[in-house]
Amino acid sequence: MTSTAIDRGLDTELAADLAGAAFTLAKRFAAGATMWSIAPSWEPHAQHIAVEFVHPVIMGKRALPAVALTGPELVDLVxxxxxxxxxxxxxxxxxDAQVRSVMRRSPAWGATTIWIGSGERPDAGMADHVLWLDDPDPRVxxxxxxxxxxxxxxxxxxxxxxxSGLLTTPQCTEDVCVTCSDEGRLGEVVTASADGTAVVRTARGLEDVVTTLVEPVGAGELVVVHAGTAISRVEGDK
Incomplete structure (x- = not known):
């Protein structure tokens, strides 16, 4: 019988990661979010996650919007x-190249990310929450x-x-709020023009952005947007 890290129980760090991820999920669902699950090499996991959340097994628990995305072009689907x-x-x-690309782009799409896996861990900061088994066994x-x-x-x-009192997000009431001021935000180029501007998708939606500092740019490239200007490119996985 295969023995994995999970058989030895949840350590304190992993238990805290699970609790933090669940709290984030509850806040997002309470605000009207939909969950999208992907698992390029193990599609049944994506489908199982969606069923788990949309079809409650305990009477009285609410069904939560969850959809499994499967197929060859997962980045485009997401x-x-x-x-x-x-x-x-x-x-x-x-x-996994497709998952890495989705994780890198999700902040530009305004999505919260949870990455479940095993073996070598992803780079720090690749996802909002990482739930990982540090076990190299490919059978995990x-x-x-x-x-x-x-x-x-x-x-x-x-x-x-x-x-429910923990699930509300405090609103800014001051005339000027540091938290709400413009900051460097990740954006994904949708279309670029020859006049030094581009339509860029950020967590706020589609924005017209000046791109003269980072030209040339093309559709699908990631940039950092500040005050209506793309101030740098974000290199890495496509």
């Missing part, structure tokens, strides 16, 4: 599906570890719903 405030949950290894995805992760996520999310 791009056209996700809305600002939504959630993307991925199940894959850290080297076929064991119950990942299933336990999203079962616990579902249960803990509903625990958070029982404390």
């Amino acid at each position: 791009r056209v599906s996700v809305r600002p405030g939504d959630i993307v949950v991925a199940v894959s290894g850290a080297d 995805p076929a064991t119950g570890g990942f299933v336990l992760f999203y079962h616990l996520l579902w249960e803990l999310t509903h625990v958070c719903f029982e404390h």
